Amino acid sequence: MELFIQVSQLLLCLSILVILHEAGHFFAAKYFKCRVEKFYLFFDPWFSLFKRKIGETEYGIGWLPLGGYVKISGMIDESLDTEQLKKDPQPWEFRSKPAWQRLIIMLAGIIVNIILAIVIYTGILYTTGEETINTQELKDGYVFSEAGKKLGFQDGDVILEVDHKPIPTLNYLPVSILFGDQVSVNRNGKIIHLDLLPEAKKYVLSSEGKSFISPRIISDVDSIMPKSEASKYLKKGDIIVSINGMPIQYLDQLKKDLLTHKKDTVSLGILRGEKQVIEKIYVPDSAVLGFIPSANILKNATAYKKYSFLQALQRAPSLSWDMLLMQIKQFKIVLNPKTEAYKHVSGPLRLYQAFSPEWDWLHFWSFTAMFSIWLAFLNILPIPGLDGGHALFTIAEMITGRKLSDKAMEKVQMVGVIILLSLMVLVFGNDIWNIIQNIIKK
Known part of the structure; x- marks a missing residue:
């Protein structure tokens, strides 16, 4: 039952994100009078679970929950369907539109993801508020696991800065350390600078993740x-x-x-x-x-802030920006082979574990907002086949005044498909390997 609840939350989260992301492309294309041939939730290789044609568009649900797509007439996408391109451009086709309109269509999904995160965070802040733990109040320092000590920490260290910046809340401290390069600590009155080596991060990521650090508390009985x-x-x-x-x-x-x-x-x-x-x-x-x-010191350091709707609306973009910076830093550590962080990237086979075994709406919406920012960041990467790849070539066209030929675009898309398939193999390989390892351990 717990597995069913977790998988249900994952599917609902993906459905919301995919539908709204693709709706961004869909409505932008419609606004600029492009014909949209298909609008699909999830992918449908070989067959679909549901499909229905309304007007000029076929709406459907695929069986492979790795995303979704809209197929716009006259656009070379990851499907590599180039039959239409053999004919002269038609007014309703993507390729016949001005570059600035094509750019908006390409970026619309990313923009929707960002707006969605801001809307969700606004709702959470307004209805639930925000809990923060002030690191300035944790004067007794921190306790570190064996993995944390491999980074150079000692029990009792008071963390002052990560990459020359103070981290005001405990909420972001563990990930800031994992994504940082240097940390400054007060150790028994002496300021010490620790270099956060990727080999040590590898040990932390493979054993404990964010649980390598916790606030130090006195040994009293409650x-x-x-x-x-x-x-x-x-x-x-x-x-x-x-x-x-x-x-x-x-x-x-x-x-x-x-x-x-x-x-x-x-x-x-x-x-x-x-x-x-x-x-x-x-x-x-x-x-x-x-x-x-x-744990009185921890309780005293914890602050709870309730927001009015206007205050929540003002705070939400800042919170979304913080999440985006975290995704960028995470991407940096994943790309560093010495950390072996790529081995811990979760795909659809394990992503359900991010959700609570009991239906927790606060956790669900918090994760959905974070994941929406992650999708926005992922899609804006200048990789052929992703929105960012299309946008890059369109911007280059706007600057140079020269459009990439359909034949060249087809080859570029093929490269993008190979890159994306390679990433999928990596992600699914990680999932399968970790599942096998967990079975062996049991």
Whole structure:
């Protein structure tokens, strides 16, 4: 059932994005009086799940959920259908329109994706608001996993800047580090600059992703799990200040020491109110005592802002821009072979995992907005076969006054098809490989 819910959310997300993206091309083409022969949700090689012709346009649903398309008369696209080009240009054909009109038609889908993201973010900010965690308030620094320590970090490091820029919210800190080149930290009062090497990022990406960093919190007791070891000796409000006589302050220090005392009894120094007491407690094999800390420093750093509609409308473009910058940085790290980030690119076979196993509308719309920005960025890349490739040649035509011949455009499109097919093989190969690996691990 959980898989069904995740796949359903993915299909709904893709359907919304594809229909609106292609609708941008469709309505722009119609506005400039181009004939649109087909409008398809998903691709339909060999057969379609549904099709119906209304007027001059065939509307349909394909079986391959990798995107969608509109087929505009007189345009050489990835279908490489050039039969119409053997005849003289007709007034309703794409090729007979002025360059500026063709450029608008090509960019219309990208523009719709950007507008859609702004609309969604406006709705989220207006109805739900925005939660941020102020990094300036996290004065105790951060805890890093073994993968994070390979980047050069140490527990307790206070991160000051990434690529010479402060990162004001924890929301963006992990990805900023992964996509950055250098980070400055305050380590025990000393400023240290760490180079973020691609080989170290490779280790992080292959093991833990964004979970390599978390705020450092003190080892206090807020709630206790029933029937746990902690329920026998600890009380709400306790602060653990030592273990076997060695002073500690933070939860990560306690966890580290407990791992070395599995199936053993330790003496915990506890500050209980104004008194300090010693409790002997057995450490189970899991090294988990069974209490939850208050994480007050994290709570105090968390701010929640509610927006009026006008404020949401003003904030949404900035949020969309932040997402676009993240996509650009992500693309940069994927292109660096030393990080091996390309191995972690998810395609349709694994993309459903990005959605919650329970239907979560907030997460759904947040992901859809982010994915809409990603599609806009992907489509604007100057790759033949993508909107950006068409736009590039059209802009060159507008500058030089010379139009690429239909024969040359056909060859360029063939190159684009080869590039896109290669990317599809890579993405599907990654998906299949990861699925096989997960099956083997189980």
